[in-house]
Amino acid sequence: MSDRLPTIGILGIMQPLYDDMLPGITDRQAGYARRIAESLADVADCVVADPVRGRADAERAVRGFENDDLDGVLVVMLTYGPSLRVTRVLHDARLPLCLANIQPDPVVTPEWDMADMTYNQGIHGAQDTANAMVRAGRAFDVVTEEWPSDAFRERIGRWARAARAVTAWKRLKVGVFGYAMNGMGDARVDEAAWMRSLGPEIEVIAPGALHRTMAELPESAVGALLAEEDERFAVDERLSKEEREDHARMQLAIEQLLTEHGCGAYSTHFDAIGEDGRFTRLPMAAASSLMASGYGFAGEGDALAASVVYAGHQLAGDGHFTEMYAMDFPTDSILMSHMGEGNWKVARDDEPVRLIKRPLDIGGLDDPPTLLFRIQPGPATLASLVALGGERFRLVVAEGEVLDSPVLPALEMPYGQFRPASGVRDCMDGWLRAGGTHHMVMNLGRTAADWKVFCDLAGVEFVQV
Structure with a gap:
């Protein structure tokens, strides 16, 4: 986009x-x-x-x-x-x-x-x-x-x-399939205030619509997507035809529903999919490829984060949904990952992106095909949208670099280690004091100056840490 x-x-x-x-x-x-x-x-x-x-x-x-x-x-x-x-x-x-x-x-x-x-x-x-x-x-x-x-x-x-x-x-509409994760407070927002102040709108889409759309897809569309994946990714031989076709149907159905509802971003929550009872697996690889095609995405029904991933696409290109998993003090860096969703366009250019068979207990469903890659080393920027109450919003931004760090062979989801320019300690102190959320967008390159202009134009408070 x-x-x-x-x-x-x-x-x-x-x-x-x-x-x-x-x-x-x-x-x-x-x-x-x-x-x-x-x-x-x-x-x-x-x-x-x-x-x-x-x-x-x-x-x-x-x-x-x-x-x-x-x-x-x-x-x-x-x-x-x-x-x-x-x-x-x-x-x-x-x-x-x-x-x-x-x-x-x-x-x-x-x-x-x-x-x-x-x-x-x-x-x-x-x-x-x-x-x-x-x-x-x-x-x-x-x-x-x-x-x-x-x-x-x-x-x-x-x-x-x-x-x-x-x-x-x-003009953005964010499709939320089902509902947001219970108890996750930093993703909560007054929808009317958000729309009045900044413009994005939340469109709730029933999981039943996703199930019906999956069933109605023509075999030719599914076959075409599988052929594209065979060409683009290193496909795990352990993935069965049934697993791949089911994943492909989820991806195509989500995209069709987003088009029908006029949504440029979306979020799914594993409980909303898992508890529905009609789905076999979570749409992990679907989120990665839809981000790569320009849709904003966030997990757990987080419309705020999905909207800022979408803004990252528009502002700097190739917005990547991620979160901070753990600090690594010896390298002054933070392990960045999420449950399995990530924009494969930020992958290292010296390694293939792999479509793997991956066990995942979350959601209580069958193994979801997942795209596995490491993030390209070099300059990068994180941005988090914070709802402060009413019509006040803040963007917390951190510049730094993705390290050329060692492979973590047991980690079966997109990942990389981000070293903040201000150092882990000062960056995290500032991030937490500013109320930065646990879901965020990463863009490759140093884009804090771009986000500053964005905030000035949008009426959002800008905090760089």
Whole structure:
């Protein structure tokens, strides 16, 4: 889902005051806006509106961006433009905003005259506009850079990815099959407050619907999925045809139901599946492959964690659901794993991903086919969404690295050892003080700065530990 570039609208603001003084200034500055869009082609697909010279122009442009389902709006001052002409439309805009404090010419030279001053006077328009948004309580990002530079492209790319993630999050539906795990408090959330504040919605899906959908699937679809697995994974010869077909039916049925319900993320709880009485095994490998195809996922009915895995897909690519199992003080690291679900796209590239026959007593069902891999060594980031009560939410983030640690031969589920940049002791002290949950998303790479922009745009408190 994060393979596509973010789509952003460029809202260039000026005013008609300068037309008589500098004939052709509107066309000249419109060309400047187009050059900005061309410079960003590697980080975003840009739609450039006609220069905004009044309130009607601004409303028409922003509504066009929204109707075209863009991810965000980049506001650029083409000259000075009085803020009251855009105050209302920026306050009401449904899309995330970024104010680019830039100008056509990055250097003031002795050759400058009044025309050059006028072409490059966006800075005080940016001040006027930013002041209006601050007074209105409107969240927005700001980038002050030389616009043709790599630094500008990097910062706008980060904002654009965050805008894509926030916009998708506001529309997200999280399917919960059955119910959430009893007694697991850090996954509990006031659904109405969550939806009002951030946008995601919980859609409860009955296990019976999953059972019926499994039974109705055509054999051809099951066979096609098994052929894909044979091509992609090292398949355990001990897995029977019956075991593999049953697992494949679960995966295909879950995906079909998510599509029918419009869900981009989901969660299953082993008791909800096990106690139903109609299922043979838990959908372990299904969760791994559905994450790899872009769905958010979390175990135990945890909709909060499923939503942040989905956001991780949108923000940085290949969100991986995991949790902290144990601390390893000699290596200053934490063993990361879960019961058997993990995004195989974060697997080491020097080892095959294995589809194994794996005994699992949890749920009281038969052995679930499970994808086993170790996480790729290198930089990585953890993020946990915390419900603080009411409409207050916090994201706890830790950067670090996945170690090239020894194989744990008895561990039959995805795993890796994460060394926090701040060290295990300081990281965990900070994580616990901030209320970080036990379910989280991992992304490969250092993405704390991306999560910070995401939080600024979404209205979520950001804590890095």
